[in-house]
Amino acid sequence: MRLNDIEQAMLAGALGEPRRWAIEQQRRVGRFFDAEDFVPIAQVHLMADAESLGPVGVEFLEKMAAAPPEHRRVRVPSITDPRGIDFDAYRRLGQTEAMASLERRAIDAFRAMGFLMTDTCINYQTVMPPVLGEHIAFGDTGSTIYANSVQGARSNFEGGPSALAAALTGRTPRYGYHVPEGRRATRVFVLRDRPTDLSGWGALGGVIGRKLQSYWQVPAVMGVDEPPSSDELKHFGAALASFGTVALFHMIGVTPEAPELPAVLGPVVPATQSIGADDIADFYASYGGGGDKLDVVVFAAPQLSLVEMQQVADLLDGRQVHPQTAVLVVTSPEIKSACDRLGLTQRIERAGAIVLKGVCFYQMHAREIGEAMGWKRLMSNSAKLVNIIGGYGYTPSLGSMAACIDAAVAGKVPEKAW
Numbered sequence: 001m002r003l004n005d006i007e008q009a010m011l012a013g014a015l016g017e018p019r020r021w022a023i024e025q026q027r028r029v030g031r032f033f034d035a036e037d038f039v040p041i042a043q044v045h046l047m048a049d050a051e052s053l054g055p056v057g058v059e060f061l062e063k064m065a066a067a068p069p070e071h072r073r074v075r076v077p078s079i080t081d082p083r084g085i086d087f088d089a090y091r092r093l094g095q096t097e098a099m100a101s102l103e104r105r106a107i108d109a110f111r112a113m114g115f116l117m118t119d120t121c122i123n124y125q126t127v128m129p130p131v132l133g134e135h136i137a138f139g140d141t142g143s144t145i146y147a148n149s150v151q152g153a154r155s156n157f158e159g160g161p162s163a164l165a166a167a168l169t170g171r172t173p174r175y176g177y178h179v180p181e182g183r184r185a186t187r188v189f190v191l192r193d194r195p196t197d198l199s200g201w202g203a204l205g206g207v208i209g210r211k212l213q214s215y216w217q218v219p220a221v222m223g224v225d226e227p228p229s230s231d232e233l234k235h236f237g238a239a240l241a242s243f244g245t246v247a248l249f250h251m252i253g254v255t256p257e258a259p260e261l262p263a264v265l266g267p268v269v270p271a272t273q274s275i276g277a278d279d280i281a282d283f284y285a286s287y288g289g290g291g292d293k294l295d296v297v298v299f300a301a302p303q304l305s306l307v308e309m310q311q312v313a314d315l316l317d318g319r320q321v322h323p324q325t326a327v328l329v330v331t332s333p334e335i336k337s338a339c340d341r342l343g344l345t346q347r348i349e350r351a352g353a354i355v356l357k358g359v360c361f362y363q364m365h366a367r368e369i370g371e372a373m374g375w376k377r378l379m380s381n382s383a384k385l386v387n388i389i390g391g392y393g394y395t396p397s398l399g400s401m402a403a404c405i406d407a408a409v410a411g412k413v414p415e416k417a418w
């Protein structure tokens with residue numbers, strides 16, 4: 001890889017050991033992906049919860065944080081993905097003091113390096129949305145695909161070490177979605193029937209994602225006659241990234257790089273595939289469980305926007321969650337503060353639900369929580385969450401937000417949840 005003078009100084013250790021480690025880490029990634037050089041970035045979004053880090057990872061961060069300030073401070077605005085602990089609620093969920101202690105250590109290290117502890121996966125809705133053509137280094141899959149697709153920014157999926165390195169160097173290897181040829185559509189899908197709610201958009205993302213085979217595939221979606229809302233695109237992209245591992249989609253006439261199909265095609269025109277209501281219904285049916293006792297309903301992955309929080313509050317007004325069912329409603333710290341101010345938190349919790357801030361369920365020791373609380377059957381309106389959570393010992397069901405609330409009140413999964 002070609003290195004400029006600053007990058008060579010970093011590699012030589014002239015700017016401190018943390019930056020020497022970072023540029024060497026990035027150079028290895030760049031060589032693996034045949035990057036010719038680095039591209040400067042505008043911001044970093046780091047996914048590194050304490051459960052993923054473990055004790056060894058936290059010790060590594062603490063070693064970085066012990067370097068002199070001029071060597072350890074991030075070079076660009078750097079923010080964090082959800083953490084694993086809500087310190088106001090973790091005991092209620094059966095999380096241990098050891099989990100909380102490890103999380104505190106990680107947070108202290110990140111703060112010493114200059115990270116802004118935003119603790120959110122909806123940073124594009126709450127903190128600093130990237131703009132068209134801006135090069136960034138994002139870690140969370142839902143955040144990355146939204147930034148790439150809806151906002152037209154440029155990012156690969158950056159693992160924790162890569163995002164940390166990007167924060168310390170202010171650059172990332174130039175490959176994949178940072179280069180024009182990596183952003184061309186490779187599959188085309190025509191939507192026959194528009195989804196009617198957030199879980200339907202997530203199901204659509206899951207249907208398309210299951211048809212993709214590679215991180216490098218880029219789907220283009222035609223037939224969307226009216227622009228979806230930010231929350232609808234959020235659920236679609238999060239599910240598409242989860243099921244398909246892809247970091248970019250084009251929605252013709254909606255997303256900024258795709259005013260028409262030819263604008264996103266390369267020299268080879270891909271085949272077109274149709275998707276309709278029957279495909280979405282089949283996807284829902286693959287997450288059944290009708291009639292089963294319901295242990296927990298989780299609204300998370302991605303965290304809820306202020307509008308979604310109001311929708312949950314409206315659906316719970318005048319109702320009470322069944323005593324055998326828990327309801328977790330997860331949002332960002334910024335949105336939680338707004339909900340406190342607007343009375344939404346009180347309305348949600350008056351019905352027996354728990355509002356959590358700054359976390360995401362599958363990143364907060366979900367298996368251990370399930371074992372401690374005796375939870376097995378889980379329901380959510382997030383297609384991304386139901387795709388992930390089976391790996392943590394849960395049996396998931398997918399339903400609309402309204403169906404999830406009805407199920408929480410009844411204490412069992414409905415026969416049809418959409």
